[in-house]
Amino acid sequence: MKTDSNNDFSRRKFLKKGAIGMFATLLGSNIVFSKNLPKGIVPIGLEGDPKTIPGKSDELLILNDRPWNAETPAHLLDHKITPNKLMFVRNNGFAPRNIDPKKWTLTIEGEAAKTKKVYTLDELKTKFKTYSYQLTLECGGNGRNEFSPGAKGNQWTTGAVSCAKWTGVRLKDVLNDVGINSNAIYIGYYGADTHLSGDPKKVVISRGVPIKKALEDESLIAWQVNDEDIPLMNGYPLRLVMGGWPASVSGKWLKKIVIRDKVHDGPKMGGMSYRVPKNPVGPGTKVEEKDMKIIESMPIKSLITYPKTGAMVKGERTFEVRGHAWAGDLTVKTMHISIDFGATWQFCTLEPPVNRLAWQHWKTKVQLPMDGYYEIWARATDSKGNMQPMVVPGWNPKGYLNNACHRIAVKRM
Numbered sequence: 001m002k003t004d005s006n007n008d009f010s011r012r013k014f015l016k017k018g019a020i021g022m023f024a025t026l027l028g029s030n031i032v033f034s035k036n037l038p039k040g041i042v043p044i045g046l047e048g049d050p051k052t053i054p055g056k057s058d059e060l061l062i063l064n065d066r067p068w069n070a071e072t073p074a075h076l077l078d079h080k081i082t083p084n085k086l087m088f089v090r091n092n093g094f095a096p097r098n099i100d101p102k103k104w105t106l107t108i109e110g111e112a113a114k115t116k117k118v119y120t121l122d123e124l125k126t127k128f129k130t131y132s133y134q135l136t137l138e139c140g141g142n143g144r145n146e147f148s149p150g151a152k153g154n155q156w157t158t159g160a161v162s163c164a165k166w167t168g169v170r171l172k173d174v175l176n177d178v179g180i181n182s183n184a185i186y187i188g189y190y191g192a193d194t195h196l197s198g199d200p201k202k203v204v205i206s207r208g209v210p211i212k213k214a215l216e217d218e219s220l221i222a223w224q225v226n227d228e229d230i231p232l233m234n235g236y237p238l239r240l241v242m243g244g245w246p247a248s249v250s251g252k253w254l255k256k257i258v259i260r261d262k263v264h265d266g267p268k269m270g271g272m273s274y275r276v277p278k279n280p281v282g283p284g285t286k287v288e289e290k291d292m293k294i295i296e297s298m299p300i301k302s303l304i305t306y307p308k309t310g311a312m313v314k315g316e317r318t319f320e321v322r323g324h325a326w327a328g329d330l331t332v333k334t335m336h337i338s339i340d341f342g343a344t345w346q347f348c349t350l351e352p353p354v355n356r357l358a359w360q361h362w363k364t365k366v367q368l369p370m371d372g373y374y375e376i377w378a379r380a381t382d383s384k385g386n387m388q389p390m391v392v393p394g395w396n397p398k399g400y401l402n403n404a405c406h407r408i409a410v411k412r413m
């Protein structure tokens with residue numbers, strides 16, 4: 001036994017040394033005192049100064065700094081089109097460094113591709129027609145913080161969602177240029193980010209969608225957001241954007257797309273990742289892999305972006321309450337708010353989406369009957385009649401798909 005554990009020890013030591021070597025390669029210089037670096041500590045140099053995220057507003061709420069994960073407080077999502085600096089960041093690994101867009105290529109291949117093609121960024125920009133769409137991207141784990149028992153991972157509250165204007169080429173135009181065989185059923189992506197272990201051979205995340213979703217008009221390979229380069233943390237210089245589905249299918253720092261003859265099986269497609277129980281389970285249930293299914297279209301949800309929670313209202317003043325609502329692949333049909341903890345609900349004005357898969361804006365006027373504490377609750381209903389629940393819905397092992405009503409507090413005084 002003693003020999004075994006000794007072997008174990010030296011093997012671990014070896015792995016640790018190996019990782020440091022790889023970190024040094026990524027940093028581009030020797031880590032001089034590497035032998036003093038405690039196990040599990042990742043060099044700051046890989047992700048920058050731990051207080052500000054490059055290219056992002058310092059008003060984002062940072063949930064993790066290595067790798068960067070940050071959400072947008074609800075009142076900062078008030079813009080109809082989310083500004084680049086305010087788009088949430090969800091990184092599973094380390095963003096690539098020293099990107100040269102002139103040398104960037106995108107490879108399309110796979111067992112269900114007619115051939116293999118490699119495109120430069122310039123080729124993508126000139127060979128295909130360019131399209132712009134406003135697309136809602138929401139992390140599958142948005143709202144995770146409310147589940148009980150809780151799930152590990154970033155404790156997103158309400159702010160892992162954005163709706164910006166993305167510009168690029170249609171994924172279907174590029175896939176058709178390569179040629180899609182009749183046995184194609186799925187696509188998968190690969191990005192240029194680095195695994196947390198520092199091992200350059202390890203894939204951080206490689207997810208995908210059924211070919212039907214990939215071939216929709218709004219599924220983009222994008223190089224711009226809101227008419228600017230994509231911020232590094234959101235996938236510069238190239239990413240997939242597929243609105244309405246968990247944002248984990250929108251691969252950042254896009255290097256390769258595979259056309260598959262089976263459900264894509266890259267890291268974070270299987271197990272408990274981005275999957276929920278096929279049938280409802282009680283909180284805390286241990287669910288077997290075979291009883292889980294991949295999350296596809298996201299559920300109906302809404303956000304109050306004005307006023308900010310905690311707002312003070314003077315007397316009888318009538319004020320506007322507004323926000324956005326979105327419904328995965330569907331549209332939002334009606335929007336209600338309540339100022340009396342759900343006893344009564346009032347209709348809101350609701351705008352149609354600017355294009356398919358964009359969030360919709362709603363607003364209404366509110367007057368509070370007397371001085372005191374109130375909550376405003378918002379509840380959206382989709383085109384199939386699905387309504388946001390007032391309590392946290394369907395518990396699942398990783399805390400996905402919490403679409404409970406958003407609540408804010410206001411005081412009249």
Ligand SMILES: Nc1nc2c(c(=O)[nH]1)N[C@H]1C(S)=C(S)[C@@H](COP(=O)(O)O)O[C@H]1N2
Nearest residue numbers: 088089090091092139191234247248251252
């Ligand atoms: N290459 C790569 N793509 C990725 C990720 C990642 O870690 N690496 N994270 C995914 C997840 S889980 C989400 S929610 C979205 C977040 O997009 P954003 O950071 O631009 O808001 O990117 C997805 N694409």
Ligand SMILES: [Mo]
Nearest residue numbers: 090139140248
């Ligand atoms: Mo995500």
